[in-house]
Amino acid sequence: MKHGLKKHKLLWVLLATSILxxxxxGCGGGNEDAADGVTRLQFWHxxxxxxxxxxxxxxAEFNExxxxxxxxxxxxxxxQALSQKIMASVAANQPPDLAQVYxxxxxNLIENGSAESLSGYVNGPNGLSQExxxxxxxxxxxxxxxxxxxxxxxxxxxxxxxxxxxxxxxxVGLERAPTNWDEYLAxxxxxxxxxxxxxxxxxxxxxxxxxxxxxxxxxxxxxxEILTDDGTHAAFDSPEGIQALEFMVELLTxxxxxxxxxxxxxxxQAGKIGxxxxxxxxxxxxxGKYTFDMALAPLPxxxxxxxxxxxxxxxxxxxxxxxxxxxxxxxxxxxxSPEITAxxxxxxxxxxxxxxxxxxxxxxxxxxxxxxxxxxxAQLDYAAFEPRSAAWYAGRKYLEETxxxxxxxxxxxxxxxxxxxxxxxxxxxxx
Amino acid sequence: MTxxxxxxxxxxxxxxxxxxxxxxxxxxVMVFRMVPIASAFVLSFFDVKMGRIRGxxxxxxxxxLFQDPTFFNSLGTTxxxxxxxxxxxxxxxxxxxxxxxxxxxxxxxxRTVFFLPVVTSLVAISMVWKWIFHPRLGLLxxxxxxxxxxxxxxxEEPRGIFEMMASGLGWAWWPDxxxxxxxxxxxxxxxxxxxxxxxxIVIFLAGLQxxxxxxxxxxxxxxxxxxxxxxxxxxxxxxxxxxYVLLSTTITSFQVFTQIYLMTGPPVGGPMGTTKVIVxxxxxxxxxxxxxMGYASAVALVLFLIxxxxxxVQRRLVESRVYY
Numbered sequence: 001m002k003h004g005l006k007k008h009k010l011l012w013v014l015l016a017t018s019i020l021x022x023x024x025x026g027c028g029g030g031n032e033d034a035a036d037g038v039t040r041l042q043f044w045h046x047x048x049x050x051x052x053x054x055x056x057x058x059x060a061e062f063n064e065x066x067x068x069x070x071x072x073x074x075x076x077x078x079x080q081a082l083s084q085k086i087m088a089s090v091a092a093n094q095p096p097d098l099a100q101v102y103x104x105x106x107x108n109l110i111e112n113g114s115a116e117s118l119s120g121y122v123n124g125p126n127g128l129s130q131e132x133x134x135x136x137x138x139x140x141x142x143x144x145x146x147x148x149x150x151x152x153x154x155x156x157x158x159x160x161x162x163x164x165x166x167x168x169x170x171x172v173g174l175e176r177a178p179t180n181w182d183e184y185l186a187x188x189x190x191x192x193x194x195x196x197x198x199x200x201x202x203x204x205x206x207x208x209x210x211x212x213x214x215x216x217x218x219x220x221x222x223x224x225e226i227l228t229d230d231g232t233h234a235a236f237d238s239p240e241g242i243q244a245l246e247f248m249v250e251l252l253t254x255x256x257x258x259x260x261x262x263x264x265x266x267x268x269q270a271g272k273i274g275x276x277x278x279x280x281x282x283x284x285x286x287x288g289k290y291t292f293d294m295a296l297a298p299l300p301x302x303x304x305x306x307x308x309x310x311x312x313x314x315x316x317x318x319x320x321x322x323x324x325x326x327x328x329x330x331x332x333x334x335x336x337s338p339e340i341t342a343x344x345x346x347x348x349x350x351x352x353x354x355x356x357x358x359x360x361x362x363x364x365x366x367x368x369x370x371x372x373x374x375x376x377x378a379q380l381d382y383a384a385f386e387p388r389s390a391a392w393y394a395g396r397k398y399l400e401e402t403x404x405x406x407x408x409x410x411x412x413x414x415x416x417x418x419x420x421x422x423x424x425x426x427x428x429x430x431x
Numbered sequence: 432m433t434x435x436x437x438x439x440x441x442x443x444x445x446x447x448x449x450x451x452x453x454x455x456x457x458x459x460v461m462v463f464r465m466v467p468i469a470s471a472f473v474l475s476f477f478d479v480k481m482g483r484i485r486g487x488x489x490x491x492x493x494x495x496l497f498q499d500p501t502f503f504n505s506l507g508t509t510x511x512x513x514x515x516x517x518x519x520x521x522x523x524x525x526x527x528x529x530x531x532x533x534x535x536x537x538x539x540x541x542r543t544v545f546f547l548p549v550v551t552s553l554v555a556i557s558m559v560w561k562w563i564f565h566p567r568l569g570l571l572x573x574x575x576x577x578x579x580x581x582x583x584x585x586x587e588e589p590r591g592i593f594e595m596m597a598s599g600l601g602w603a604w605w606p607d608x609x610x611x612x613x614x615x616x617x618x619x620x621x622x623x624x625x626x627x628x629x630x631x632i633v634i635f636l637a638g639l640q641x642x643x644x645x646x647x648x649x650x651x652x653x654x655x656x657x658x659x660x661x662x663x664x665x666x667x668x669x670x671x672x673x674x675y676v677l678l679s680t681t682i683t684s685f686q687v688f689t690q691i692y693l694m695t696g697p698p699v700g701g702p703m704g705t706t707k708v709i710v711x712x713x714x715x716x717x718x719x720x721x722x723x724m725g726y727a728s729a730v731a732l733v734l735f736l737i738x739x740x741x742x743x744v745q746r747r748l749v750e751s752r753v754y755y
Binding site: 080083084086087088089090091092105108109111112113114209210260261390397400401402405406409411424427431 | 480481482483485495498499500501586587589590696697698700701702703704718719722724
């Protein structure tokens with residue numbers, strides 16, 4: 001009898017403990033703000049590696065200079081993971097205070113009522129003057145504006161650049177990067193060669209990955225458009241688009257190599273490739289990993305000079321308490337100030353978001369260090385933004401998968417590939 | 432005398448004890464299985480974006496789904512995967528189980544070897560196999576080239592294997608719809624079979640050891656040869672186990688996700704979407720940017736119905752041949 005009692009006691013204890021454990025877990029997560037006058041807020045982002053280190057360093061500096069604010073920088077590692085965490089946190093009514101977001105997510109967050117309008121802060125007492133707003137890279141504020149309200153703020157935006165191996169160029173008698181498509185093709189032809197005389201090609205003119213971004217740049221350089229003006233239909237399957245994709249296929253499959261993911265950057269760093277296109281941020285990842293003389297150049301132009309931005313903005317979440325939102329704005333304002341954005345750009349290769357940042361000593365030093373970086377950032381004057389609707393974000397996948405990939409893998413000719421991609425994109429846009 | 436003891440005296444205690452033991456598992460199953468399944472069913476009728484319910488849309492998402500070519504492509508890819516994995520896995524694991532059921536030397540060693548992939552982290556397995564299949568640096572192409580074969584693209588090859596065979600035979604033309612699963616999907620299938628047989632072997636071994644020895648003795652006295660013993664004794668008496676393995680392998684194959692997520696791409700599901708199975712498609716819709724959770728729930732429900740009806744059909748067709 002006694003034994004039996006003991007056993008059941010144990011069961012009760014177990015049950016009670018588990019209920020307690022569950023309820024404790026359930027109650028956790030609430031912000032236990034200490035009454036020390038410090039506003040603590042969570043900033044979710046996807047910066048990893050050298051980019052994460054740079055961001056953490058700047059956040060730490062901000063915290064040091066603001067005794068009343070403490071930003072907790074939380075890296076989700078990748079954009080996909082970040083999007084999932086934001087989604088789950090919105091569903092659970094526990095969003096962060098500040099987060100990196102793509103335009104398509106912003107649109108969804110605005111419709112959800114989760115994104116705070118920043119117009120009040122921009123025009124408020126701790127806001128920005130018209131002069132300061134005009135100092136932003138053209139289009140950046142407009143790209144963050146929906147229905148006349150500013151909902152996001154430019155944070156980490158990059159453009160494409162040409163990375164070229166000066167030594168490999170010199171060996172075939174070339175002294176500068178190509179400036180137009182004809183030169184681009186002629187140069188990769190020259191650079192594709194057998195360097196050790198064994199009858200096999202061991203240096204390719206160029207290399208790249210399957211990338212909608214690269215195609216979009218070529219498309220607009222060739223006078224094409226991604227979508228129709230009203231944004232309801234694909235326009236990339238035009239003759240200009242087909243020509244651009246044919247050019248891309250010729251570059252990357254005749255005189256270059258298509259690799260999975262970022263392997264092409266490793267090949268370039270190993271000196272096996274003449275030149276590659278990449279994001280300006282690739283610089284942070286390549287730094288110190290190559291031994292040859294390398295320089296950057298803007299993308300070669302064709303009918304037009306054109307370049308698309310990539311990267312994200314930040315939003316402040318509407319559900320946060322006012323003092324946290326104000327503190328988050330303070331951080332955003334600080335981060336996008338000319339001095340800080342210049343340092344961020346120098347550390348990472350992201351574009352500075354302010355024009356005046358280019359003239360600051362920190363940027364000038366960086367321009368002196370990295371040959372051609374100034375000419376790459378000169379693209380910011382005419383760089384454009386992709387369509388930003390959630391439907392395009394979903395449809396873009398088809399442009400990459402059905403259009404660009406099918407052509408680069410020689411499974412379809414460019415015109416068929418783009419027609420198939422346009423059908424898939426149109427179906428997505430129609431919904 | 433406490434009330435517990437009173438209960439015990441009245442023979443009340445046994446069901447209560449049972450309930451105590453069941454509660455933790457029941458809570459876990461409710462919270463992590465039943466409630467999500469029910470909410471997925473409900474959400475499939477709502478427009479849900481980025482974590483917020485925007486409104487009731489009725490069957491609209493189902494109509495959309497049935498007009499979505501990517502949905503049908505991913506269903507086809509999943510079908511290829513299931514057909515590629517299930518029979519091969521069943522055959523190989525049964526063969527290995529029968530051999531491992533013999534009294535051979537170093538039996539424990541062999542059993543461990545076959546079971547190792549099952550207890551190894553799927554992430555580690557996927558990474559190692561991704562390297563083995565690497566077109567330029569992988570082990571497999573190295574072996575092929577040493578043996579005088581041609582290097583293949585493996586996980587980066589979007590062409591269907593039938594089409595590749597046809598072109599290998601020198602045929603210039605092959606019908607578009609019949610190109611078959613891509614070589615990339617075949618590579619994933621190979622890994623799935625390799626990983627899965629260890630588990631099935633253990634189940635088969637248990638089944639084999641449940642067959643009483645006297646049947647084998649009787650068969651031997653009657654002069655049956657080993658083939659006769661297998662088909663007349665082992666196979667029928669093993670049929671409940673075989674049926675279970677068939678069902679569970681089919682269901683888990685339909686739900687394949689992790690390997691696709693870790694081994695294919697970038698972008699995942701590549702090359703050219705030829706490894707985009709239905710559960711990854713669901714994931715892409717629901718958890719990738721924009722988070723169209725309502726639509727993803729509709730996909731999940733359709734998948735659920737497919738698996739359910741397939742299981743019922745399998746029961747109908749196969750169960751009459753199962754001897755319990």
